[in-house]
Amino acid sequence: MTDDVARELRRMGNVTPLVSVEGNELVSDERRGGGDVYGRTLAGLENCLRHKVLTGVCTSLCQTNYEFISEEWIDQLVKLGVMYCWFHIYRPVGPEACPELALSPEQQLAARKFVVEMRAKKPIIIIDAYHDGEGQALCPAATGFTHHISPWGDIEPCPVIQMATESIHDERPLRQTFNESAFLHDFRQTAAEHTRGCIILERPDLLLELAERHGARDTTARGTSFQELEKMAGHSSQYFPGHEVPEKSLAYRIAKRFWFNDYGAYDKHFDRNRWIDHRNGDQLPLEKTAKIESAE
Template identity: 45%
Template sequence: MKFTDYTATLKTFMRIPLECSPRILWKLAYNFGWRNLVNMSRFEKRQAKGKPFFPAFVMISVTETCNLSCSGCWVTPGGKKSLSLEQLDGIITESKKKGSYFFGILGGEPLLYKGLFSIFEKHSDCYFQLFTNGMILTEEVAFKMKKLGNITPLISIEGLEDESEQRRGKSDVFNKSLAGVRACKKAKLFFGAAASICKGNFNDLVNRAYIDRLAKEGVHYLWYYIYRPVGNNPNPLNALNEEEIKNLRRFIVEQRKNAPLLVIETYWDDKGKALCPAATGMSHHISPGGAVEFCPPLQMAKEFINEDASNLTELFEQSAFLADLRKMTASASRGCILLEDPAKLVEFLEKQEALDTTTRNTVLQEYKNMSQVAGHDMKENAIPEENVFYKTMKKKYFFGFGAYG
C-alpha cells in the first residue's frame, strides 16, 4: 500500500466517530467490536478442539412478509410465516449462552415484524444488523434506533431508478430507499448499504462514482453480494459470469485502498481464496418458520426450534444434517454449491429427506430446475487483498476454520 492509501483508510475510519452519536459509538465498540472478538476466539477454539458445534453468528429471518416482490429473491411472495416473539427471544438467549452477541436480522422486511424493537431493547448487550429495503425506515424509526444504539441498518439498494423498479416490482423504490438512508444520517447512526450484483446493475453500482455518492449520503459501509437466481421467480440470465465476478473482486480490492467508506463482502479470504461462511460453520440461519437452515437461500432443513427456541443449542450440536452439509459443500467447492452444482445439492437433500421450510413448498423443484452458473471460486485466478487492514481482518476471521482441509 502507498502512504496515500494509508491516510485514505484512516480518513474513512475517522468518519465513524465524527458522524455517529456517542451512544452509537459505544455500542459499536463494545457490543459489536469487543464481544465479537471474544466470540470469534471461543468459536475458533471450539472448532480446533472438536467440541460440540455452535456457529459464531446466527442469521435470523423474522418474517416472510415483505412490501416488495423482487426477482431472484428466495422469500415467498405473500408469505405469512413469522417467528413468535418467544422464539426470537429464545434464539438470542441461547446464542448468548455460547458467547454470540451479534445477529443478522432479515425478512421479508423485518421492519414489518411487530415487537422487533422490544427485542432489541431487551437484549441491549447484543448488536443487530438489520437488513432492510429502507422504504419504511422513517426518521421516527431511525431515532428509535439511535435511542437503543445497538442496531446498524443495512439498506438494500439493487440499482438506480430504472433497475430498482424493474428488479423490485414497484415504482419509486430507489428514492424511497434513499429517503431511508437520509433518515439514518440525520439520526447519526452507523449504517450501510447493500447490493446484490447482477448483470442488470453491474454498471450502475460497481464503480467509484456510486461509492462516492453513497459516502456523501452518509453511508459508512457498502456490502457487495453476488446475485443468486433463486425463489419462485429466478432470472438466471441476470447472473454474473466468471469474468464479471473476477472484475467485481478486482474492483473491491482496488477500492479498499482509498474508498471513502468500508467495502464489505464475505466471499474471499486474505489470499483471495473463496469460502462459504456456512461451510466453515461461521454462520447458519433460522427461518421464519423456525427451521435451522444452512444459509438463507438454502430453504430446506431437518430440524426446527420449539416454541421458545430452548432447544437451539441441542439442535446445532446434534444436527447430522448440517454437519454433513458442511462437509459436502466444502468438499465440492470453496464457492457456492447452490450456484455451481445445484444437481449435487438436490441429490444430497433428497437422500437426507430434507423438508421445504417455506410457505410455497416448491423449493426442491426450484433447485431441480436450476442451471449451473458461475460462483465466486476463482481457483488459480485468486486476487489477494492489498489493503493491510482488510488483509489482517480476513486472515484472522476468514481462513476457513479447517473446513477445506
C-alpha cells in the same frame, strides 16, 4: 424505513440496517416489483443516517446493475455517511429466477478486484463474504461459522438455501442445536468437498440430495423451493482457480487471517477432481476438463 422506525432503532442501539439498493430507478422497480422503489429506498436510508444509526448499503450485482461497481458510487455512499457496503453476487433462485442476469466469471473476477482496490483507498468498510485474505474463494456456510435464521426461526445454511431440519425454537440449547445437527454437518462437508464456491449456483442437485437424505423441510412461505432447485442449471461462482486476488489492505488481510477464513474446512474436505467447472458453459469435472484442454 420511516422516520419513526429509524428513531426507534437509534434508541435500541443493537440493530444495523443493511439497505438494499439494486440499481437506478428503472432497475430498482423491476428487481423489487414495485413503484418508486429507488426513491423510497433512499428516503429510508436518509432517515437512518439522520438519526445516526449505523447503516450499510448492499447491492446484488447482476447484468442490469453491474455499473454500480464504480468509484463514484462508493464516493456517494461515503458522502451520505454510510458506514459499510456490500456487493454480493446475484444467485438466480426463486420462482422467477433469471439465469441470464447472472454475472460471467470475468465479471465476478472484476468485482473482486474492484472491492480489493476500494478497500485500500476509501474510508468505508466494504464487506466481502466470498474470499479469504489471500484471495482464495470460500463459502461461509461451508465453514460453519455463519447461518441464516428464517422469519419463522428455521436454521438455514444461508439466506438463499431455504431448507432446514432444526429451529431456534427447539427445546435443546442453541449451542447444541447448531453443533449436533446432522443436516448442517452434512451440508458443510458436502459443500466443502465439491467446490470452494457457491453450492447453490454450482451444484443445486446436491442440495436436493441433502434435503432428501435428512428429510429437510422447505422453509419458504411459497412452499416451492425444492421444485425450483430441480429446474436450476449449474452456473459459475466465485471459485476461479488461478485468478486469486489477495487483499491489498493490511488491515483487511490481518482481520481475515484471524476472523474470516475457511478454518481448515477445505484442506480437510475439498477434492478438486469433484469440482464441476461451469466457466465455459460445460459441466465436466475438472479432471476431465483438463484432459480435453491438453488434447487440444
